[in-house]
Amino acid sequence: MLKNTMAEKPGCRQGAVYGQRHDRGGSLSGNRANQQITEAKPVRYHVQHGDTDPAARHDPPSRRTGRWRTGQRNRERLLEAARARFTREGYDRATARAIAADAGVDVAMVYYFFGSKERLFATAVVAPQHPFQVLSDLLEDGTEDLGARLVRAFLERWEREAFEPSLALFRSVFEHQPSRTALQEALQGPAVERLAAKAGVSEPGLRVELVTAHLMGLAVARYEMTNGPLANADIDTLVAWVGPVVQRYLTGPTPEAGN
16 A cells, blocks of 8 residues: 655645745646656655555665675685695795785775785684694594595695695794794694594604694705705605605604604
8 A cells, every 4th residue: 555645745735845835825727736746856755565566666776786896706716826826935934915916806995805915825724724623634544654644635625725724824823923833833733632642642742833834844955945856746755755754743752852
């Protein structure tokens, strides 16, 4: 049911149109009055609850939804570009301008969505995934050949993925305090607890840090120096060499000091 809100407004004469000229008697005159009333813009109606008449839907669709979706797409593009840049170049060398260019947006969008490059790094790299989640996952299948499986998993991800959180952290840890903090928190996280529970070993925290140090050295030698036997070796060769060492760190007997 439709109500003419102007017709019911106190003090308004039925049929009068706001803004039209009146004759001296206070009413529109002759054919001119009929023409003006016919040509007048339609008055606005209120739709009663439950009225589904499409003609009553006079308001234009809001554009906010479209703008919000565009903003979300730009934000996601920035995150994807940041992950790729930080993984390839580390924190210092990956500039906000280069990340924005990769994402196809203005550099001002970095600061609009994230406030700073450091907050972009935290959102893109630190938040998405625990860097040693892969160790926790591999422990589900037991500890046999755990070292070889872990080395292979990291190498394959580093070779395949545009973004790998542990590699991004490794490349940034020497130049960026939040990266060091995030890595330290990761080393004290669930991977250590899972190793202690699954393998039943002593000093699980030290073991995981030894593995991390070895993997960091492997990453730097293979992806930063990019030349030489280690950088050019295939994955199977590296797994055969490094896997047993990592296995020793994870499940081997605790050595006695001085021996």
